[in-house]
Amino acid sequence: MHIWSRSAGIALGVALDAVFADPRRGHPVALFGRAAAALEKRLYGDARPNGVAHVALCxxxxxxxxxxxxxxxxxxARTALTAAATWAVLGGTTLARExxxxxxxxxxxxxxxxxxxLPHLCGRDPSGLEEPELARATVESLAENTSDAVVAPLFWGAVAGIPGLLAYRAINTLDAMIGHRSPRYERFGWAAARLDDVANYVPARVTGLITVAVGPDxxxxxxxxxKDGHRHPSPNAGQCESAFAGALGVTLGGTNVYGGRTEHRPTMGDGRAPEVGDIRRAVRLTRAVSFTAAALAVLxxxxPWPRRGPSWRPARTRPARPA
Structure with a gap:
C-alpha cells in the first residue's frame, strides 16, 4: 500500500477540489502570499540578488x-497529506466557475x-474593455490558467510528490506577486519570473498536447x-493559448492594458474573434483538459518509490525454536 500513497493522494485531492474548490477565507496559498509579502518588506532592494534571496527563502x-x-x-497518513497538498494547490474548479x-x-x-x-481571472485592466475584449480576455485566461492552476501542479505532484506540489505553487504565486514588469520589480522580481518560466516549461507543452487530444477540433x-505556439512573449503561455485558439476556431492575442502599460501581442489562430458564446466552450475545454491531466498524473x-528507512510496520519476531 505504501507505493500507492502518492497516486491515491493526488486522486483524492482532485476530488476535494472538485467538491469544495478554493475556500473563501484562510486559503493556504493566501497565507503563503502574506508571509512572502512580509518577507519582501525586509529583503526588498532594487537588485537581482535581493530577489534571488527572497525567492530562495520562500x-x-x-x-x-x-x-x-x-x-x-x-x-x-501519507495519502491524507498528499490529498491535502493537492487540494491546496489546485485551482481548476474555481477557474472553471470564474x-x-x-x-x-x-x-x-x-x-x-x-x-x-475579470480581475478574478487576470491582471488586465478591465475598465475600458467592451464585450468582445472581455470575451477574448476570458478565453485567454482560461487557456493559460489551465496550465498554471491544474496541469503544472499535477505534473510536479506526480514527479516529486508533496515537495513538488508545494514548491510549484510557491513559485507560481511569487511570479504573480513580483514577477511582472514594473519599476519596482524589474530587477527584484527577475528571479521569480525566470524560475516560473522554468517550472512551467514542460507542463505548458503538456497542456498544449492534451488540448489537441481532447479539443473539439x-x-x-x-x-x-x-504555427503560433512560439509567438507569445511568454515562452509558455503561447503553447496553451494557441492550442485553445485552434481547438475553438478563434483568434487570440492583440492589444492588452496592464495597469496603464500597453502590450501589443501577436495574434494566434486563423478564426474569428472570440464571442460571448465561446466562453462556455472554453470552460468545457478547460474541464476536459483538467480531467485528462488528473488521470495522467494519477497513472x-x-x-514503486524507494523506501527510506524501515517500513512503518513493526518487524515480525521469529518464533523461538523448541529446545
Whole structure:
C-alpha cells in the first residue's frame, strides 16, 4: 500500500477540489502570499540578488514543509497529506466557475458586472474593455490558467510528490506577486519570473498536447499550436493559448492594458474573434483538459518509490525454536 500513497493522494485531492474548490477565507496559498509579502518588506532592494534571496527563502520553506510531510511513512497518513497538498494547490474548479461567471454576466449584457469579475481571472485592466475584449480576455485566461492552476501542479505532484506540489505553487504565486514588469520589480522580481518560466516549461507543452487530444477540433488545435505556439512573449503561455485558439476556431492575442502599460501581442489562430458564446466552450475545454491531466498524473504516480528507512510496520519476531 505504501507505493500507492502518492497516486491515491493526488486522486483524492482532485476530488476535494472538485467538491469544495478554493475556500473563501484562510486559503493556504493566501497565507503563503502574506508571509512572502512580509518577507519582501525586509529583503526588498532594487537588485537581482535581493530577489534571488527572497525567492530562495520562500520556495525553500515551501519545499522544506513538503519534504517533512513526504517523510511520513504510514501510508494512510501519507495519502491524507498528499490529498491535502493537492487540494491546496489546485485551482481548476474555481477557474472553471470564474469562466462561467464571466459567461453569465456577458450573456445578461451586464458589461459592468463582467468588468468587476475579470480581475478574478487576470491582471488586465478591465475598465475600458467592451464585450468582445472581455470575451477574448476570458478565453485567454482560461487557456493559460489551465496550465498554471491544474496541469503544472499535477505534473510536479506526480514527479516529486508533496515537495513538488508545494514548491510549484510557491513559485507560481511569487511570479504573480513580483514577477511582472514594473519599476519596482524589474530587477527584484527577475528571479521569480525566470524560475516560473522554468517550472512551467514542460507542463505548458503538456497542456498544449492534451488540448489537441481532447479539443473539439484536433487538427485545428495541432496546426495552430505548431504555427503560433512560439509567438507569445511568454515562452509558455503561447503553447496553451494557441492550442485553445485552434481547438475553438478563434483568434487570440492583440492589444492588452496592464495597469496603464500597453502590450501589443501577436495574434494566434486563423478564426474569428472570440464571442460571448465561446466562453462556455472554453470552460468545457478547460474541464476536459483538467480531467485528462488528473488521470495522467494519477497513472504516472502509480509506480514503486524507494523506501527510506524501515517500513512503518513493526518487524515480525521469529518464533523461538523448541529446545
Amino acid at each position: 520556495v525553500g520553506a515551501a519545499a522544506g514543509v513538503g519534504m517533512l510531510a513526504e517523510r511520513v511513512r504510514h501510508p494512510l 469562466g462561467a461567471h464571466m459567461a453569465g454576466a456577458l450573456e445578461d449584457k451586464d458589461v459592468e458586472r463582467a468588468r468587476r469579475r 484536433r487538427a485545428g488545435a495541432l496546426a495552430v499550436l505548431k 504516472a504516480a502509480m509506480r
